[in-house]
Amino acid sequence: MRQTILAVLSLSTLAALLTGCGGDMVLLNSKGPVGQGQGSLMMTAIYLMLLVVIPSIIMALWFGWKYRASNKDADYKPTWAHSTTIEIVVWGVPVIIIGILAWLTWWGSHKYDPYRPLESDKAPLTIQAIAEQFKWVFIYPEQNIGTVNEIRFPVKTPLSFKITSNFTMNSFFIPQLGGQIYAMAGMQTHLHLLADEPGIFRGISANYSGYGFSQMRFMAHGVTDAEFAQWVEAVKAGNGTSINPEAIQKGTLDQAELATLRDGNRSKHQIEVLIAKAKTPEEKQAAEEMKSYPTAPHPVTYYSSVEPKLFESVINQYMSNYHGADHSASSADHTTDVEHATASTEE
Structure with missing residues (x-):
């Protein structure tokens, strides 16, 4: 009996610690x-x-x-x-x-259907999210700016996220604001959130996607309307570091710049294995020229402008033969119907 009580107390203490009591x-x-x-x-x-x-x-x-x-007075009814x-x-x-x-x-x-718009007197702010190779790329189509591993938005304003992936399947998740939803290549999913008060909220990928998975995190800043407008103007003017000194300010986010964000071929361990198992000098050389995945999250980066329809083109490159049409070459020239690639219909 004593051992049972000690075991129960030990498990209860461990459970409290694991759940982050306090x-x-x-x-x-x-x-x-x-x-x-x-x-x-x-x-x-x-x-x-x-x-x-x-x-x-x-x-x-x-x-x-x-x-x-030992209880001889207990009822006995065979x-x-x-x-x-x-x-x-x-x-x-x-x-x-x-x-x-x-x-x-x-x-x-x-x-709480993620596709259901939130009721509010304010118009929603649209943010396009792309799950890149172990980082998150965000596009503000109405403001024509882009960011990496950071978003900012005014509090008490509905957020309309349009989400896809340019890599493996991931899951977009800001735990303090709402549930998660998957990001999948060639598809567009939706998520509607809202922050009631200013703050900095952690954003993560809730779906394991490879060796660099632990680096797929970002910060979501809930700010006032005035602070958001000031940040947008600073980024558009190429001076986003005045708001966040630790960020990197760049010019246009286009297809070429997006390609440079794919910074790595394999993990360090995988490259070492490929070199060790190489059967020809050519295979060994190819393995040695590979870049290993970074061991730290990609720095926060701001872009003062974004190539038109960049988000749609990321989706369409995986849908090049959809309905017999090649969208990859013409995504920048005309508007494409992205809703064909959504995982569900928006209410």
């Missing part, structure tokens, strides 16, 4: 209506399930104590076989809870 529990510290709603749904589901879990644990301990071998009351409780309560959870799931799936 730390930054971002999923339960949401700063936007979407994150708050999803967190509320999660906690409601946990509370409902505890209505079964807690009584079950208490009864298991109580039955073990009451019917222990012919007992059925109790209608017990059957109603053990089947009825779970059925009711499952019914409530099913309704909450249906309601929450529609209420």
